Amino acid sequence: MNKRSSLRITNGITVGVWLFIFSHFGWCQNTEFTKENFPGRKDELKEAQRKLQVGEEFFNNGKQELVEFRRSYFNLRKTYPVSFYDYQKAGYQQFRAALSPLNDANRFNPKNARLNYMLGLIWFMTEPISKEGLDFLQKAYELNPRIEDDLSFWLGWACHLNSKWDEAIKHYEEYHTFLKQRVKSNAAPIEDVKKKIYECENGKRFSAKPERVFVDNLGPQINTQYPEYGPSISTDESTIIFTARRPNSTGGKRDPTDNGFYEDVYASQKEKGKWQNSKQLSKNVNTDNHDAAAGLSPDGNKLYVYRHVERDGGDLYESVLFGMDWEPPVHMNKNINTKFHESSVSLTFDGKRMYFVSDKDGGIGDRDIYYSEIDVNGEWGLSKNIGAEINTKYAEEAVFVHPDGVTMYFSSKGHNSMGGYDIFKTKLVNGKWQTPENLGYPINGPDDDVFFVVSGSGNRAYFASAKAGGYGEKDIYKITFLGAEKTPILNTQDQLISVVANPVSSFKAEANVEVKSAKLTLLKGVVSDAETGKPLESNIDLINNEKDQVLATFKSNSSTGKYLVTLPSGSNYGISVRKEGYMFHSENFNIPDTLSFQEFVLEVKLKKIEVGNSVVLKNIFFDFDQAKIRPESINELNRLVKLLNENPKVKVEISSHTDDVGSVEYNQKLSENRCKAVIDYLISKGIIANRLIAKGYGETKPIGKNDTEEARQNNRRTEFKILEK
Amino acid sequence: MRYCFVLLFQWFVLSLNAQDTVKVTLPAETEQQAEQNYNMGIEALQKHDYQLAVNLFSSCLLIKPAFDKAYANRAIAFTQLKKYSEALKDINAAIYYNADNPEYFYNKSLIFWGTHEKDSQTVALDQCLKMNREHAEAHYYKGLSYFETNVYDKAIEHYDLAIKYRPGYCYAYNDRGSAKRNIQNYEGAIQDYMKAIDLDSSQTFIYNNLGSVYRMTGEYNKAISAYSKAINKNSDFLLALINRGATHLENNNLEAAKEDFELVLKKDPRNFSALNNLASVEIKNRDYKKAKDYASRSIEINARNGAAYYNRGIARQMLREEQGSCEDWERALELGVLVVKSFIQSTCNE
Incomplete structure (x- = not known):
């Protein structure tokens, strides 16, 4: 090769490199709204600049609201918002108003870093898991990663919410570095971003080893295009009670804060394995304000309702099923309700202890789980914080105690959450709650996962989610736990001994999968008159024979005669069904500790004293x-x-x-x-x-x-x- | 099956200890005729022509009705023809005319082996060993008897004696290896199988056994090598092919496993084990539709294959055919697949 041809090749390469650099940086370069950048488009530029100015003003107002909200949130709770929903749509109206003009400006000049940042933050704050929020923030970062100090924080969070764990960690780390270098008195924001990095590390770890579950939408009998959430399920999974915000809400009014219909409580029964069309509970329970389901007793006879009346911070009410209807809910006593926010109730199988959530003063963190026990007068006694093993400095919510008496599920923004609320499980061992265990991916994800109830058998759970593919807004889903992966069984053949040429077929079985079944016996049936067959309301005493103690008294339903009693394993139980004018009926159940979930149907026919x-x-x-x-x-x-x-x-x-x-x-x-x-x-x-x-x-x-x-x-x-x- | 017969024959030839040819010294013509028939009978026995052997020994006995050796050998021929009651009568006649020959008791024990009369077999073996405590084959069968009742330490004691009195006893090494395998003495088992192979490398089933121990200890490459040796020696050894495929599957080499099971199906399209194992491969591949199809075909051929019901249940569960899946698992449980009990409890109670 001669010198000239060599020079030609070198020149060619140089041109190519320059072309590449030009095209590459041309695409990634920030483009300001200046006449130099848009020669010959004077009028269009002017209009775009105008739109940009209008939009930017709204945006700045929205962001100011957002910053103020963060500040006041921190002052109140000593942490920054963990979940997107904590922002309660701060700056929402301003952001919505900014969207249209900024979109117009972006159509004219899509390569402006700050404009992309604004659009990204608006989308993130209004629809956080949307593709648009992530795309705009990513583009802003490509155009100029330093266009705003907090760009890497919001981009990190957008990646986080889209389960892009590594990218999220990268951007959070950048923000962390920035905070360490440039911001004074930055301990709280540093703690906030470090928590988010930890959440992503958890998410990465959990999603690498997903839990084996089927997740099924409960279908159009339960879910609609409107929000459905907060499911409660009877122990035998025959009844579901939940909250919905549908147009047929009692009173038909909308909540001015978010323009959604007021909450009402709905119920559906399962017949022949299928949920029937859900029906609104009567006006005894539903008012023209917010009425939300907060919990159901294991026997399905007591419903807890959350209501928010002015200045009470949000309180709990109890309603009792009488016949086919729920009685008007009664405000729970001052040991439960305070001027703070009380929500989410779960009762133990004997109905003698109640767990609930409150953000009242004196807690460990934001919202905490408390418990109260029935006193000698049959009233709920002073409540106690369940302790630091469960409650964290962040919020806990949606407590659910399984009828087995020893397993508790709850949602928390602390512990090893993947982001927002995650659902955790803990067991009561020797009177002490064990370290909570994250239920893992895909039950939990980077978003809020909350309101999780488990069937008596422990094999299924119900929760609400706004995941894609539903009927609209939040829907209620059923999780079926599949347990560990089932190893297929091979037919293999040995020919071990010389004289027996017949092949011996042998199974090579793997170890049993962990079954998530609970140690619980479910006893249900109908109490009726032995002669007429008419359903009877009766008292059902549950007696611990070994301790000679009446554990609890339940009632069968006055209209249907139905009853449901849960019996945790490990005791000998006596059951006595009694009604005035009738001879009592007694049964005995010996339930060894080794026994897992089982269901008995016992039809009780009471005989008159004749x-x-x-x-x-x-x-x-x-x-x-x-x-x-x-x-x-x-x-x-x-x-x-x-x-x-x-x-x-x-x-x-x-x-x-x-x-x-x-x-x-x-x-x-x-x-x-x-x-x-x-x-x-x-x-x-x-x-x-x-x-x-x-x-x-x-x-x-x-x-x-x-x-x-x-x-x-x-x-x-x-x-x-x-x-x- | 052909392999079974070969093995069975080898066993009889080696272990029945048929009586030697008699030197004809008698002058009488009739006696000569009898002994001629007797010798021809032995020849027929060696040529596996058992009916002819029976006829020739019978002709002999017509002339020499107290000839114990003819009774003993006719008993062997009857045993091969599965005419056990005739065989038993003959061996008893042999013992009647000569009660001092331990081999007759040993042969008698083998007739009881054929009739699965374990207690009688033990009595006969004990009588043999009482007369000759160094009878290697009798010790071998005593070992086998203990092996079959899962008394492996006793079995090993007798295999030890069999080897002591017959150091080149290939089958005793193999079976002792199997007993050691079953008490999880895998190292001892491997040593015994290797010794058995040294003694007779044509016995492909020993490679198969060696492979099974390696598989149990998770030494998949060695297991595959042992199975491959068996297959190389006998390409129709489907057992080894199935086991090699299973080892590949356990080693997560799904492609190789599939290849082996498909090869078995090529040679034997109705091999239900290969079909079921292909279902297992597809479960691991998460192709549940194919898994269900293979398991169904396996069940069509053998409706008592619990593993296939179990596997089809898994496939149907993942295909969201919950009811069918539970029905399959119930059936698998009926057929003895106990591991499925927990699945039924956790999944089928809605």
Whole structure:
């Protein structure tokens, strides 16, 4: 190659490099609204400059509101807003007004860094997860990364909300560096940006190992184009109660602060596995102001409603299901409600402890979770903060205690959140709540994830989300937990021993997946009149037989007779269903700690106190092969005493029966001794002897065959029968 | 199956200890005729012509009705023809005429092996060992008997004795390796399998066993190498192909696994194991539709393949066919796939 051709090539390369640099920087270069940059377009430029000026004025006003909001938020809470929703649309009106003129200016000159910054921030503050917000902020950064001091912060947050974890971290780091170098008294903003970096690191880690779940929209029976959120679910998943802001809102008014319809509470029932069309609760519950569902008791009979009345900061109300309708909600007492904001309620399975959320003074952070217990008068007692293991300096919200009694779900902006509220789970072990565990991606994401309730079985959960693909605004979704990935089973074959040439088929099974099923037994059914079949309202006592203690009393519904009781594993429970004028019905459930979720349907048919009617006393226990009454029978015997005292003319036969194990004579004697022991107890409690007749039937009157242990157990029983009334 | 017969034959030839040819010294013509028939019978036995062998031994016994060796050998022929009651009568006759020959008791034990009468087999083996405590084959079968009842330490004791009294006993090494494998003494198992291969490298199933131990210990490359040796020696050894495919799958080499299972299907289109394993490959590939199709084909061929129901259940769950998925898992549970119980509990109770 000669010198000349070599020079030609070198020149060619140089031109190419310059062309590349020119074109590249030409695209990325900031273009001001000047006549030099737009020669021959004087009038258009003038109009664009005018629009820019108008828009910029609105923008600056909006941003000023935003800055002031941040300042006042910080003064109140000592943290900057963690979630986008914390901004409560600060500067919204001004930003909306700025959008149109700035768009016009941008159409004329799309390469102006500050204009892109303004449009990006407007979109971010009005529709934070929109593609536009991210695109404009990115473009502003490309054109001039230093156009505004806080550009990298908002761009970082836009990336963050779009799950672009690495990019978000990069921009947050830039902002962090800037804060460290240039801003005085910057500890709080530094803490804020460091938290956001931490959130992105969490998001990156969780999204790299997503949880295996199905997420399904609950469908048009529940969701509409309007917002639906705040679901509460009955333990057996047969009823869902939620908040919606639909045009048919009671009173039909709109909230002037955001122009949305006022909240009402809605409910839907599941029939044959399908949700029925949701219906607004009656005007007992819904008013022409905000009425939001704040929680449902595990038996589905108590509804907690959030209402905001002037100067009360937002309070909690309790409504009781009576028949087919909810009674007017009653304002909860001062141990629960304060002048601050109270929201979100969850009751333990026995209804004796309530968890709720309040931002009242004296908490650990912003909003905290508190609990209160029923006192001797049946009132909610003084509330206590649940403690620093759960509550953080940031906000906690939407508490839900699973009916298993030991698992709590809640939302928090603290802990290892991925951004905004994330949903966490904690377990009560030896009276202490354990370190909360983030439920992971995709249950949680960079946005607010809040209001999460879990079915009794623990296999499904319900939550609200504004995710794409819904019916509009926020919708309610169902999560089905799939557990760990199921390893397929292979058919492999060994030929281990020499003489047996037949291949041996063997399974190679993997270890069991962790099942998210709860240690809980669900007992439900209908209480009805044994003769007429008419549903009955009755009291259902749940008794811990081992501790001889009535744990809770539930009521069956007066219209439907339906009831639902949750029994955490690890105890022997007695169930007694009672109603005035009827003989009580008793059941016994022994639920070992090892047992996971199970559901029993028990139809209870109460018999009237009529001559000839009899009832099996299932919670009377004797020592093995003896006639000594065990102490855990006392509750049942006392119920019988009560019934006899309330019906002084009644005479009863107490009979005892055995199975067919052992000789006829022995069983006869044993049964006679056992019913005598019962009679002796009743007499000791003041029942006159001539009202009681003891009858030992031995093995002569079995209920069924004595062919299984279960059948034999049924045959071994104590009964009482009305002889006279 | 052909392999099974070859192995079974080898076992009989090596272990039945058929009686040696008798030197004809008797002058009487009839006796000569009897012994001629006897020798021809042994020849037929060696040529696997068992019916002819029975006929020839019977002709012999017509002339020499107290000839214990003819009864013993006819018992072997009857056993091969699966006529166990005739075989038993003959071996008892042999013992009747000569109760001092431990081999007759050993042969008797093998007839009981065929009839699956384990207790009687044990009695016969014990009688044999009482007469000859150094009977390697009897120890081997005692070991096998313990192996089958999962008493592996006892099995190993007898395999040790079998090897002691017959140091080149390839099958004893193999089976001792298997017993060691089952008590998770993988190192010992590998050593025994390797020794067995040293003694007789034509036994492809030993490579297969060696592969299984490597697979269990997670040494997938060594397992694949062992299976490959078995396949190279016998390209129709479908068992080894299936196992190699399974190892590839466990090693997350889905393509290689698929190749092996497809090769099995090419050779045996109705191989339900290969079909089910292809379903497993597709589950790992997250192609649940294909997984469902393969598992369904496997079930069509073998409706008692619990693994295929289990796998189809997984595929159907991911295809959102919840009801079908639960039905499949219920069936898998009925067929003994216990791991599915927790899935049913967690998923199928809505």
